[in-house]
């Protein structure tokens with residue numbers, strides 16, 4: 001079976017400024033795949049490419065063996081196949097948290113309003129925001145925005161969830177809860193998860209495999225399970241990252 | 248008390264820098280350049296030892312001094328030792344020196360000369376026109392889908408926009424139109440009374456307001472008020488990733504953000520324009536009441552005789568077009584916004600400037616077209 005996501009020789013740049021060259025890796029079905037690297041190395045940029053928000057050449061990014069551009073024009077890609085949690089939450093500020101979560105359900109399903117309301121409160125409860133449905137994004141904290149963003153991302157139970165730094169800005173207890181939720185989503189619903197993260201604790205706790213983006217050589221220098229990479233990698237940047245720079 | 252650094256050349260190959268005094272950002276401290284120059288001028292020096300002697304309190308001014316010395320001498324392969332300096336200072340210098348450099352600044356706004364400046368304006372205009380053309384294509388497709396009923400807009404959101412664009416704009420439109428009517432009639436009365444023709448002030452104000460000033464003034468007000476608000480609102484959404492989030496949730500940004508706004512303003516502009524024309528005529532009436540012997544009835548009859556239905560329609564047709572123009576420019580500038588607070592400001596400014604220019608240019612074009620059609 002074709003991997004869930006396959007990246008072949010992808011190069012990324014802003015104008016003439018090259019961020020990364022020739023990045024290749026594959027994400028298997030049901031994996032928790034992590035994109036790691038130092039701050040500013042291009043993780044969010046890579047995510048933007050995987051989401052099809054920037055122009056991508058032919059057969060550079062494949063979903064289930066099909067080209068991403070084909071998937072997007074097919075129509076069922078956004079919202080149904082993938083869900084995204086942005087680095088800042090990116091809640092729609094003119095709507096309450098509940099409306100934010102409800103909107104994808106209203107637009108993409110034929111559910112009745114009361115069923116939508118139930119699902120919305122379920123999703124908010126899963127991220128620990130029971131009762132915050134009537135708050136506007138400007139009325140909640142940064143971490144709460146992020147959690148509401150997660151509730152919105154998983155509103156339609158997509159096949160793949162993308163997270164940009166899910167636990168940044170959360171306290172250790174909430175971060176741990178989030179890790180548990182991510183594992184649970186994978187185990188019970190079979191969702192494939194791609195996450196950008198800096199948190200070493202989460203990397204080792206939840207990561208099945210990871211890709212390390214190296215800012216110096218501007219390419220992906222390692223792909224593999226975090227534990228194995230720490231022990232066997234010969235790349236000093238990878239080892240330094242995974243051991244908090246203590247080598 | 249100030250920070251001082253004394254340079255001592257010990258041998259042909261070694262030198263010492265003695266740091267003393269209080270090094271504070273608010274004080275006047277020795278600068279590193281003179282010492283660096285002297286050391287480099289000597290040519291033969293291979294190692295420099297930095298020592299502290301009677302060093303008082305210090306802050307980042309000292310760190311800055313040390314880092315500058317390190318950078319300059321390192322580049323010439325001169326070794327620098329500072330093991331006798333306070334441990335904290337050594338550590339901070341070390342931290343500062345191990346920071347990575349940004350190699351190239353992406354898409355940096357280069358500081359350039361006049362020729363490049365003019366060239367930049369050229370490219371800027373071309374890019375702007377190109378992107379606006381793409382935007383219009385998207386808008387056209389979106390509108391077509393909407394008219395065919397393939398997509399719908401969120402009613403609640405549309406109602407809010409409609410209210411904001413229409414009812415909330417009434418006070419400012421009333422005030423400005425009233426004053427414009429007042430001014431036109433004031434100036435005309437001064438001139439016309441010289442010929443004893445002040446009765447014609449009603450014609451002048453009526454035709455001017457219905458044909459030109461009503462829609463033009465509403466257009467200018469709505470550019471500054473609503474066009475700017477559209478650009479700022481959408482721009483802030485872009486900066487906060489909300490527009491990306493719309494796309495990845497499977498919503499088209501044109502359907503979601505642009506069509507309700509364009510529709511609302513295009514619907515409201517003619518109403519506002521008619522309203523503005525009448526308020527302007529009322530302004531003219533007020534000033535002629537005070538300055539001439541005309542009665543209300545005379546003024547109204549004169550206006551009704553002077554203004555024909557054609558003038559009225561000209562104003563309405565233009566205002567529909569202006570509404571479309573202002574809303575499209577506001578939205579397209581918003582969607583093109585960068586990802587920072589500064590970019591939102593730029594988007595807003597350019598929305599206002601471009602849309603005011605555009606409606607005035609369009610008004611001139613309309614004047615030519617209507618005169619050719621004899622309307």
Ligand SMILES: Nc1ncnc2c1ncn2[C@@H]1O[C@H](COP(=O)(O)OP(=O)(O)OP(=O)(O)O)[C@@H](O)[C@H]1O
Pocket residue numbers: 014017019037038039040041042043044045046353354586
């Ligand atoms: N819109 C942009 N235009 C030009 N360059 C950009 C833009 N956005 C990001 N960059 C550059 O691309 C590089 C990667 O940025 P990116 O946001 O992907 O980093 P990141 O790995 O997500 O960092 P962090 O962990 O801090 O979020 C940075 O060096 C940045 O300067």
Ligand SMILES: [Mg+2]
Pocket residue numbers: 043044045087164
């Ligand atoms: Mg990032």
